[in-house]
Amino acid sequence: MLIQMKNILEYKNNHFVIEVPKELLPEEVRIRPIKGTINNHKYKGLLTELQENVYITLSPGWMNACNLKIGDLVEVNLKILEIGLPSQKVPVEVLTKLNEKGISIDILSPSEKQQLFSSVAESRTPEIREKRIQAIINACILKHNRNNN
Secondary structure: EEEEEEEEEEEEOOOEEEEEEEHHHHOOOOOOEEEEEEOOEEEEEEEEEEEEEEEEEEEEEHHOOOOOOOEEEEEEEEEEEEOOOHHHHHHHHHHHHHHOOOOOOHOOHHHHHHHHHHHHHOOOOOOHHHHHHHHHHHHHHHHHHHHHH
């Protein structure tokens, strides 16, 4: 799915954002990876749903490199990337450790799974991968404990 539009670069909730009208989107977004261009500069990031609105969030470093500032009219040409089912990407180590504790991975929402599993897949070193796997396990344990208290 392509997003092609023009909108103003804004600063909301301590973030530099471009709001994406929901009518341009086919379904509920929550968090989806995107890739393409903003003002003809390559961009890869996330489309995020927050409080009834959908935003493209930009880092200050990326904005500086592209010479963009708050109030600029920007041209957006981005593709929403296919993510598949998050359960297809679950690291085996996570399932094993959660099974030992009697906790299901399904305690996490689909968007939480997608975000956490993607972080593991994008790990560049075994050490980072292990830390991210442990973060998934900790998130499941924490949510399990909250639900049972």
